Amino acid sequence: MDIPKHIAIIMDGNGRWARKRNLPRLSGHREGVKRVEEIIRSANALGVAVLTLYAFSTENWARPATEIKGLFGLLKIFLRKKIKEFKKNNLRLRVIGDVTELPEDVVKEINSAVDITAGNTGMILNVALNYGGRQEIVNAVNKIIGTGIKDVKEETFKKYIYTAGLPDPELIIRTSGENRISNFLLWQSAYSEFYTTDILWPDFKKHDFLNAISEYQKRVKRFGGL
Numbered sequence: 001m002d003i004p005k006h007i008a009i010i011m012d013g014n015g016r017w018a019r020k021r022n023l024p025r026l027s028g029h030r031e032g033v034k035r036v037e038e039i040i041r042s043a044n045a046l047g048v049a050v051l052t053l054y055a056f057s058t059e060n061w062a063r064p065a066t067e068i069k070g071l072f073g074l075l076k077i078f079l080r081k082k083i084k085e086f087k088k089n090n091l092r093l094r095v096i097g098d099v100t101e102l103p104e105d106v107v108k109e110i111n112s113a114v115d116i117t118a119g120n121t122g123m124i125l126n127v128a129l130n131y132g133g134r135q136e137i138v139n140a141v142n143k144i145i146g147t148g149i150k151d152v153k154e155e156t157f158k159k160y161i162y163t164a165g166l167p168d169p170e171l172i173i174r175t176s177g178e179n180r181i182s183n184f185l186l187w188q189s190a191y192s193e194f195y196t197t198d199i200l201w202p203d204f205k206k207h208d209f210l211n212a213i214s215e216y217q218k219r220v221k222r223f224g225g226l
């Protein structure tokens, strides 16, 4: 069957999941990390080449400082805990976004995990952190201006965005019933299939992920049959 080479996910609904249970928002994020672990394992087992997760957008800085701190704390624990499993499963960590603006201790943890897994040849876990699609495009434009290149082709441009060298996502999943792209992979999503579900991210289990892929397969097959 046609398994997308690159799947990208907008993990949304952690706050609503927590509110429904009268829990603090961070409990929703904590449960969300469990789904992150589950979906990584599932994608890897299916042979997905790149899994991109939208973990922190440029807009997320507008959240209360305690929530931001809590999110980065969860990310640090996640990276420290998972590094052994990443090594064992030949998984490579990559980040997209302006990581330099993140707290120093978080940057250190990220760089260490990226370095340790740099030689791995299996699935690429691509985490979007302080990422914004417009920021990415403007950043690429500035880098290109710096090179002095005058005639920019699409093929040139692609080399200056964060995902340089990676295939574009064939499938983008968004949870929690929202149907917006929210500044995610604006350049790369030109031809992506978009799959949305009402399920909140902390409830999005392996079988929901498989459902999204099988819906994608049905759509691709329909086009292929023409």
Ligand code: FPP
Residues within 6 Å of the ligand: 011, 012, 013, 014, 015, 016, 017, 029, 032, 033, 036, 053, 054, 055, 056, 060, 071, 074, 075, 078, 127, 176
């Ligand atoms: C959206 O839910 C979720 C986020 C902004 C953060 C996603 C982060 C994680 C799942 C944990 C850390 C990530 C990794 C890779 C370990 P929301 O808070 O916007 O939910 P709401 O719309 O219901 O308020």
